[in-house]
Amino acid sequence: MAENIIEVSDNTFDSEVLKSDIPVLVDFWAPWCGPCKAITPVVEELSKDYGGKVKFAKCNVDDNPVTPGNYGIRAIPTLILFKDGQQVDQIVGMADKSKLEASIKKGL
Amino acid sequence: MQRAAYDLVVIGAGPAGLTAAIYAARAKLDVLLLEKAAPGGQILMTDWIENYPGFPDGLTGADLIMKMIEQVKRFGVSIETNEVKSLDFSTSEKQLQLSDRTVSAKSVIIASGASPRKLGVPGEGRYYGRGVSTCATCDAPFFKNSVVAAVGGGNTAVQESLFLTRFADKVYLVHRRRQLRAEKLLQDRAFANEKIQVLWNSKVTAINGSDAGVTSITIDNVVTGKSVDLPVEGCFIWVGTIPNTGFLKNSIALDEDGFIEVNHRMETSVPGVFAAGDVRATPLRQVSTAVGDGAIAASEASEYIEAQAHAKS
Numbered sequence: 001m002a003e004n005i006i007e008v009s010d011n012t013f014d015s016e017v018l019k020s021d022i023p024v025l026v027d028f029w030a031p032w033c034g035p036c037k038a039i040t041p042v043v044e045e046l047s048k049d050y051g052g053k054v055k056f057a058k059c060n061v062d063d064n065p066v067t068p069g070n071y072g073i074r075a076i077p078t079l080i081l082f083k084d085g086q087q088v089d090q091i092v093g094m095a096d097k098s099k100l101e102a103s104i105k106k107g108l
Numbered sequence: 109m110q111r112a113a114y115d116l117v118v119i120g121a122g123p124a125g126l127t128a129a130i131y132a133a134r135a136k137l138d139v140l141l142l143e144k145a146a147p148g149g150q151i152l153m154t155d156w157i158e159n160y161p162g163f164p165d166g167l168t169g170a171d172l173i174m175k176m177i178e179q180v181k182r183f184g185v186s187i188e189t190n191e192v193k194s195l196d197f198s199t200s201e202k203q204l205q206l207s208d209r210t211v212s213a214k215s216v217i218i219a220s221g222a223s224p225r226k227l228g229v230p231g232e233g234r235y236y237g238r239g240v241s242t243c244a245t246c247d248a249p250f251f252k253n254s255v256v257a258a259v260g261g262g263n264t265a266v267q268e269s270l271f272l273t274r275f276a277d278k279v280y281l282v283h284r285r286r287q288l289r290a291e292k293l294l295q296d297r298a299f300a301n302e303k304i305q306v307l308w309n310s311k312v313t314a315i316n317g318s319d320a321g322v323t324s325i326t327i328d329n330v331v332t333g334k335s336v337d338l339p340v341e342g343c344f345i346w347v348g349t350i351p352n353t354g355f356l357k358n359s360i361a362l363d364e365d366g367f368i369e370v371n372h373r374m375e376t377s378v379p380g381v382f383a384a385g386d387v388r389a390t391p392l393r394q395v396s397t398a399v400g401d402g403a404i405a406a407s408e409a410s411e412y413i414e415a416q417a418h419a420k421s
């Protein structure tokens with residue numbers, strides 16, 4: 001995993017995401033999901049472009065069932081942008097770089 | 109270093125575009141391979157492929173695509189994440205406006221693929237990602253011990269319904285006709301699977317839900333005219349594809365459904381522009397057909413470039 005993307009769990013979600021000073025893009029994924037693997041390089045590229053302004057996080061839905069349940073996630077990859085503890089935008093499924101970038105900009 | 113002029117630009121890195129890149133690289137063409145999202149395309153959403161020759165035990169779509177990408181890289185082609193915003197085919201040197209720069213190419217292969225077709229019923233967009241899905245391999249595990257619906261009757265619908273039964277307790281396969289279009293082998297498996305119940309002559313007219321997601325679908329029987337609400341937690345939709353041709357505007361000839369018309373050499377209506385894979389008008393959309401198209405398109409593009417050079421000298 002790229003060094004500027006952190007792993008969040010049910011335990012750390014509150015402190016790392018909801019209480020973050022800057023917007024956080026959380027990528028909900030699982031090891032069995034092909035499209036999740038495929039979208040990773042795009043998220044990594046964006047994490048380089050927006051590092052410092054936006055925090056990038058991944059949440060494994062197999063290991064952490066509570067958080068995806070709280071947000072009604074029944075599809076992955078789902079990417080949610082959080083700002084000040086609130087959900088600002090959500091993208092479900094495969095998305096191109098420009099769509100993800102537009103989503104990130106909503107938090108800036 | 110990002111350059112501005114290429115022999116060949118390949119738009120799309122699914123099976124067709126990746127194959128075209130392999131053949132073009134081996135023909136020593138200077139290739140730019142573009143992908144706007146993730147390399148692989150629709151095949152990433154396929155949980156299991158067992159009709160692509162060379163892999164007798166079958167493999168996942170993601171694994172097959174990883175092997176193809178590895179092969180493309182071995183021949184020195186890298187995949188650039190970029191999007192074609194617009195293009196100009198009016199001169200012999202084709203111009204493509206990307207998100208950050210303009211590039212030109214002697215020849216272009218369009219392998220931009222297709223996307224899942226929508227049903228176009230109320231609730232479909234609202235509950236997308238909250239019960240509505242087009243990707244069993246992404247979303248099926250969220251429906252453990254649930255009752256779900258799968259809509260469609262082709263290979264994808266039947267194959268993926270079978271995959272859904274690994275998680276769901278019951279899968280209603282909702283099909284508008286009295287007969288499936290899928291391969292007979294897949295049909296046999298579906299009919300033998302006690303978790304799958306086919307609802308014949310049935311058309312989904314609405315997807316209903318609450319804040320938590322999908323709770324039911326409304327189905328009309330096209331023969332009796334009766335309408336029922338079927339309680340389900342998920343609704344997976346596999347009713348064909350629509351071509352990814354929006355960026356082409358009116359630059360080349362499309363058929364009435366928007367797929368690119370080509371001849372047996374994969375030539376489009378514009379000299380030097382070829383199309384391959386799911387984006388072209390074709391009776392069958394499989395990895396095996398996309399790969400064949402990609403090989404022909406690259407070979408023809410190479411010949412076209414050579415002929416143009418010859419004409420100029």
